[in-house]
Amino acid sequence: MSAVISINSGSSDSIESKVADFISRMGLDEKIGQMSQLQGGGGWIPDDLAESIRAGRVGSILNEVNVEVLNEMQRICVEESRLGIPLLIGRDVIHGFKTIFPIPLGQAASWDPETIEAGARVSASEAASVGINWTFAPMIDVTRDPRWGRIAESLGEDPYLCGVLGAAMVKGFQTDDLGEPGSIVACAKHFAGYGAAEGGRDYNTANIPENEMRNVHLRPFKAAAEAGVGSFMSAFCDLNGVPATGNTWLMDDLLRKEWGYEGVVVSDWESVVEMSVHGFTHDDEEAAYEAVMAGIDMEMASSSYLDHLEGLVAQDKIKLAQIDTMVARILTLKFELGLFEKPYTDQKEHAAVLNKSNLKIAKEAAVKSCVLLKNENNTLPLAQSDLATVALIGPLADDDYEQLGTWIFDGESQHSVTCKQAVEELIGRTVEINYVKGLETTRSNNHEEFGAAVSAAEKSDAVIMVVGEESFMSGEAHSRANIDLPGHQAELIEAVASSGKPLILVIMAGRPLTIGNVLDKADAVLYAWHPGTMGGPAIADLLFGLESPSGKLPVTFPLAVGQVPIFYAHKNTGRPATDHTCVNMDEVPARAPQTSLGMTSFHLDAGYKPLFPFGFGLSYGNFKYVKITTSHSSIGLGDTIDIHADVINTGAREAEEVVQLYVRDLVGDVTRPVKELKGFRRISLKPGERERLCFTLHTDDLAFYNRKMELVTEPGKFHVWIGGSSDAELWADFEIHD
Ligand code: BGC
Numbered sequence: 061m062s063a064v065i066s067i068n069s070g071s072s073d074s075i076e077s078k079v080a081d082f083i084s085r086m087g088l089d090e091k092i093g094q095m096s097q098l099q100g101g102g103g104w105i106p107d108d109l110a111e112s113i114r115a116g117r118v119g120s121i122l123n124e125v126n127v128e129v130l131n132e133m134q135r136i137c138v139e140e141s142r143l144g145i146p147l148l149i150g151r152d153v154i155h156g157f158k159t160i161f162p163i164p165l166g167q168a169a170s171w172d173p174e175t176i177e178a179g180a181r182v183s184a185s186e187a188a189s190v191g192i193n194w195t196f197a198p199m200i201d202v203t204r205d206p207r208w209g210r211i212a213e214s215l216g217e218d219p220y221l222c223g224v225l226g227a228a229m230v231k232g233f234q235t236d237d238l239g240e241p242g243s244i245v246a247c248a249k250h251f252a253g254y255g256a257a258e259g260g261r262d263y264n265t266a267n268i269p270e271n272e273m274r275n276v277h278l279r280p281f282k283a284a285a286e287a288g289v290g291s292f293m294s295a296f297c298d299l300n301g302v303p304a305t306g307n308t309w310l311m312d313d314l315l316r317k318e319w320g321y322e323g324v325v326v327s328d329w330e331s332v333v334e335m336s337v338h339g340f341t342h343d344d345e346e347a348a349y350e351a352v353m354a355g356i357d358m359e360m361a362s363s364s365y366l367d368h369l370e371g372l373v374a375q376d377k378i379k380l381a382q383i384d385t386m387v388a389r390i391l392t393l394k395f396e397l398g399l400f401e402k403p404y405t406d407q408k409e410h411a412a413v414l415n416k417s418n419l420k421i422a423k424e425a426a427v428k429s430c431v432l433l434k435n436e437n438n439t440l441p442l443a444q445s446d447l448a449t450v451a452l453i454g455p456l457a458d459d460d461y462e463q464l465g466t467w468i469f470d471g472e473s474q475h476s477v478t479c480k481q482a483v484e485e486l487i488g489r490t491v492e493i494n495y496v497k498g499l500e501t502t503r504s505n506n507h508e509e510f511g512a513a514v515s516a517a518e519k520s521d522a523v524i525m526v527v528g529e530e531s532f533m534s535g536e537a538h539s540r541a542n543i544d545l546p547g548h549q550a551e552l553i554e555a556v557a558s559s560g561k562p563l564i565l566v567i568m569a570g571r572p573l574t575i576g577n578v579l580d581k582a583d584a585v586l587y588a589w590h591p592g593t594m595g596g597p598a599i600a601d602l603l604f605g606l607e608s609p610s611g612k613l614p615v616t617f618p619l620a621v622g623q624v625p626i627f628y629a630h631k632n633t634g635r636p637a638t639d640h641t642c643v644n645m646d647e648v649p650a651r652a653p654q655t656s657l658g659m660t661s662f663h664l665d666a667g668y669k670p671l672f673p674f675g676f677g678l679s680y681g682n683f684k685y686v687k688i689t690t691s692h693s694s695i696g697l698g699d700t701i702d703i704h705a706d707v708i709n710t711g712a713r714e715a716e717e718v719v720q721l722y723v724r725d726l727v728g729d730v731t732r733p734v735k736e737l738k739g740f741r742r743i744s745l746k747p748g749e750r751e752r753l754c755f756t757l758h759t760d761d762l763a764f765y766n767r768k769m770e771l772v773t774e775p776g777k778f779h780v781w782i783g784g785s786s787d788a789e790l791w792a793d794f795e796i797h798d
Pocket of ligand 1: 152196249328329536
């Protein structure tokens with residue numbers, strides 16, 4: 061497997077020989093310099109940093125975005141350092157640089173690789189215009205815990221979906237040729253297991269059996285490696301007792317030897333020296349040793365490599381050949397980026413940031429990311445012609461900052477278009493808009509404006525409330541134990557609902573929130589995540605029917621936080637619950653005997669079902685699934701099978717639907733999930749239109765890791781479903797014979 065998709069200049073042989081030539085001329089201190097990534101000064105070059113660059117003691121800088129400063133750093137490297145090796149310039153361009161896209165979890169709700177690739181393309185070109193050549197994205201940690209703040213940065217709970225969408229992001233950032241202007245290196249992070257932090261508390265320990273690592277958490281990373289991602293980042297977490305950054309099984313046995321990955325592996329921020337805090341190493345020297353032995357090519361932010369590697373080589377604990385291999389990977393990436401030929405950035409050669417086309421792509425992404433969770437009596441879309449007045453209420457209705465979400469180092473809220481601005485622009489000429497904020501922030505509990513909110517609702521024909529959680533409530537180190545709507549937003553919704561007017565909730569959040577307590581109060585609910593710069597216009601177009609919602613949940617919505625982890629691809633257990641066995645404790649008589657309750661797997665106070673299942677999302681069309689058939693009743697190993705079903709739009713308007721294919725392998729050497737996503741496709745159907753869809757599965761697509769950690773497809777019986785969510789009911793079966 062090659063590190064990146066293609067090489068921009070000359071053959072890979074010539075890169076190899078150029079790299080070998082450099083290595084033969086480099087001193088050990090210069091090699092260690094290449095393995096060190098240091099912080100930029102934030103708009104200037106501190107003298108000690110300039111001196112380190114000049115001395116060849118830095119391979120990469122992160123968190124500097126001033127193009128003149130970056131050009132000057134490259135100039136010092138190229139003209140004043142002995143060997144003239146340019147710098148990798150890293151930055152967290154997670155869901156946009158200046159044009160901010162929906163948070164990654166929101167983008168994942170589009171289930172649309174093309175949309176995601178286009179977003180990453182825009183982000184890369186904007187970032188490259190100031191000299192950034194490396195982003196720390198995509199984050200493809202499979203996560204099944206909405207308490208974890210970093211779920212916002214993830215692509216959701218499913219390894220297949222994360223893999224497909226993560227690969228699309230890699231393609232968008234890197235293109236097919238890293239040397240092309242506007243292409244930047246992507247980074248698959250955080251390798252691995254970080255999404256399984258105990259208790260959903262960031263940085264916490266992850267304990268994941270190897271079989272589950274392979275069948276779930278590693279799969280998207282394998283997909284990213286196969287898509288040619290140029291770098292990997294090690295996770296902060298302690299994985300089964302060994303921090304990922306020093307985990308030789310993960311980094312060396314698996315990533316390098318088993319997968320043959322040849323790209324650069326960078327540590328996370330100070331995760332090398334944090335191994336001592338974990339209690340895995342005694343001091344920075346030992347931490348540097350363990351990280352190198354695991355195969356971490358570059359240390360981010362801390363300086364244990366700079367401080368200790370020379371000594372470790374002198375003591376012969378680390379071989380020079382090991383250092384050379386690591387440096388070669390870093391230099392190879394620099395050649396692939398074309399940095400030696402073109403170390404400087406000329407902004408004039410790049411399109412302007414925030415240009416019309418970029419904003420249009422961001423708006424399309426936001427449209428596709430919104431998920432319609434409820435739409436009683438076709439409350440939505442609102443018909444402008446039927447309305448004289450609309451109330452617009454809520455702390456997030458006109459907040460240009462909070463709609464951007466987490467990880468927007470370079471985003472600027474003044475470019476955001478809010479819901480209020482967009483609704484005014486769209487309908488303001490004919491419809492009176494009664495705006496009341498209601499609560500100062502999503503956390504406020506002051507009821508002062510409740511009266512004004514209720515009277516605005518009473519004098520309006522319909523009410524749009526924009527509520528949710530502020531952007532700081534998700535993201536790194538921002539986990540929550542209670543994932544209800546914060547503050548007194550539920551009370552505000554209840555008060556406004558008493559007006560009896562059609563009530564539409566728009567919810568902006570970085571995670572699935574437990575919204576069961578407000579669902580009944582609303583006639584319609586549109587989940588917008590944190591939708592980015594163009595969130596307002598996207599939401600306005602959806603509310604007023606210029607667009608039909610088409611997003612689908614990339615993650616299960618729990619009914620109660622105590623159900624977490626709750627996800628669709630769970631195991632069956634020996635005692636699965638059903639509607640007949642599941643009992644609610646309020647119905648249980650006093651002095652009930654211990655064994656009176658069905659004896660199956662459920663919570664007495666929350667049942668066994670989520671609030672909304674993975675893959676769910678309504679639209680203004682109405683999609684029915686019928687006539688599922690398989691091309692064969694039995695196939696042999698190595699064969700393919702076609703699964704067909706008809707999808708009909710019985711609704712009154714043209715709409716897009718994400719058709720999903722799920723499979724269950726009934727018996728396995730290790731127990732298999734009750735359903736696994738194996739394919740999906742976005743289609744558009746006119747009213748009354750019917751399309752027969754075909755999904756083709758190869759028996760390799762049904763492979764999993766068995767008890768011996770071998771990837772196998774086992775003969776046996778399979779169920780297959782086609783539908784509009786993981787609750788799909790239309791099913792068929794087939795067999796794989798020996
Ligand atoms: C995060 C990474 C990020 C890095 C650089 C760390 O704290 O975990 O995801 O790329 O910082 O900013």
